[in-house]
Amino acid sequence: MNKCVRLILCLLGFAIVFPTVSWAVRVQGRITGKNGEGLSFANVFVKGTTVGTTANIEGDYWLELKPGSYTLVFSLIGYKQVALPVIVLQVPVVLDVSLDQTAYELTEVTIRSEEEDPAYAIIRKAQKKRAYYLEQVKSFTCESYVKSTQRLTAYPKVFMGQDVNMSDVIDTTTGIFYLSESVSTIAILLPGKLKEEMISSKVSGKPRSYSFNRGADLVKISFYEPLNSYGGLAPRGIISPIAANSIFSYKFRLEGSFVENDELIHKISVIPRRSFDPVYTGTIYIADGSWRVHSADLFITKDQQLQFVDTFRVRQSYVPAAKDVWMPFNNQLSFHFKILGFEGSGDINGVFSKYNISPGLTAKDFSGEILKVNKESNKRDSVYWQTNRPMPLTGAEQSDYIRNDSISIVRESKPYRDSVDRTVNAFTFNSVLSGYTHQNSSLYRKWNIASPLSTIQFNSVEGWRLTLSGEYRQDYGDEDRRYWLLQPFVQYGFSNEHLNPKLTYSYRYDPVRNSRIEISGGSEVLQFNNENPISPSLNSAYSLWARKNYMKIYEQ
Secondary structure (H helix, E strand, O other): OHHHHHHHHHHHHHHHHOOOOOOOEEEEEEEEOOOOOEOOOOEEEEOOOOOEEEOOOOOEEEEEEOOEEEEEEEEOOOEOOEEEEEEEOOOOEEOOEEOOEOOOEOOOOOOOOOOOOOHHHHHHHHHHHHHHHHOOOOEEEEEEEEEEEEEEEEOOOEEOOEEOOOOOOOOOOOOEEEEEEEEEEEEEEOOOEEEEEEEEEEEOOOOOOOOOOOHHHHHOOOOOOOEEOOHHHOOOOEEOOOOOOHHHOEEEEEEEEEEEOOEEEEEEEEEEOOOOOOEOEEEEEEEOOOOOEEEEEEEEEHHHOOOOOOEEEEEEEEEEEEOOEEEEEEEEEEEEEEEOOEEEEEEEEEEEEEEEOOOOOOHHHOOOOOEEEOOOHHHOOHHHHHHHOOOOOOHHHHHHHHHHHHHHHHHOOHHHHHHHHHHHHOOOHHHHHHOEEEEEHHHOEEEEEOOHHHHOEEEOOOEEEEEEEEEEEEEOOOOOOOEEEEEEEEEEEOOOOEEEEEEEEEEEEEOOOOEEEEEEEEOOEEEOOOOOOOOHHHHHHHHHHHOOOOOOEEEO
């Protein structure tokens, strides 16, 4: 008790002597399980707020806080929540935490053949509240941090008769082939209004690139939606366990219940009724009384007609943003793929904090722009990321950044660029068949000529047709990603003895919005259907050997 009093007095004295102090102090540590293993992606937040972070895959966490007294809440799906007081002064605080697995209690229930599992009653109540929680918060703003780490764990030594050397693509020690981070602010107004501003972006080995991470895509993932869409990954969409008719697609089983913050939470197993339905497998946690989603750990497999990957896992947890209002705090997507001997996995983690659920947004605050990328977002230095990154990097991720950034410096040096230019500019026999390219990396210019041999075609109007085309491109530099293009094009038909020349000039003046101006003039032969549904090469074959012409063309 005396130690606590002295700490509080010290804190008060510090506030009196330095009344305007505003810098943040780091609280950091490791979150482990019973056997000392790091608990991946455990949540840490300040009680009574939505300020928090998520541990990395090794269980390490850190959180920047201003001097003061706080209660930190540590939680993870399947583990008992722990709340610890912490006093932050002017020196870093180390706070390691061990979480115990949740002890579930299941009231003894005798289920006869004509009776159903108690989970069904809980699911029905959650279904009745689904629409309410989907639209409970009409508008909000928050901050997001998204980190994407993708690894290649195995690959063939020979692929299609060619030796496979992945040393230039991945760090063979860590297996990482893509690593990126982004920090954004997000604003959402129902129905359908959204905007995201990317404040900072970092891609390993590509200092001038922008991350593909979209915080808005992650924060919108909601099991209150009747159908969850993951882009082209699951084209049919996946039925939510609490959708209106989910009982026709799922079986449910109550695994037990536990008390957290004086609230009873039910753990329910989610089981597909049929193997190939678009449904999840896993666990969903429902709060008794309010019947809201507490958290979920669900996955889908090839049975759900997944594209590109064979397993896709979604883990989501909520935190209170206000009285009776809970918002997504962490969304973690994991996947595994195996195709043609290449095997790998990935994790995409979104941490959402500093919610404002009464921001006073109106439709006037939104335009057609849904993503704004700040021009300075990819120029943040290591000091910025060390301070603003809410999730510590793992040793493998640190190694990947160091390795790829070092390689990037070498590749941007003039000697390296000159050596690449000499290789590219060498004229070979293959240049006659596929075309020739010449570049000068130091002057940021490049030109190429397509091989006329590769463009020989036949149609019933022009007869044999020959095309000669090229491109001249001038970039403005590494930092200034503007450029202009000049594209000459000449086409000649030997039967109609007609020449069709065309010249196009294009200038990209705004790289962030990909805005450009284009001017073209001349004449050309086009298909009536501007979607070009018929392949000219295939039509040439039909015209010559089958004596049938399907491609209808005109001169513009």
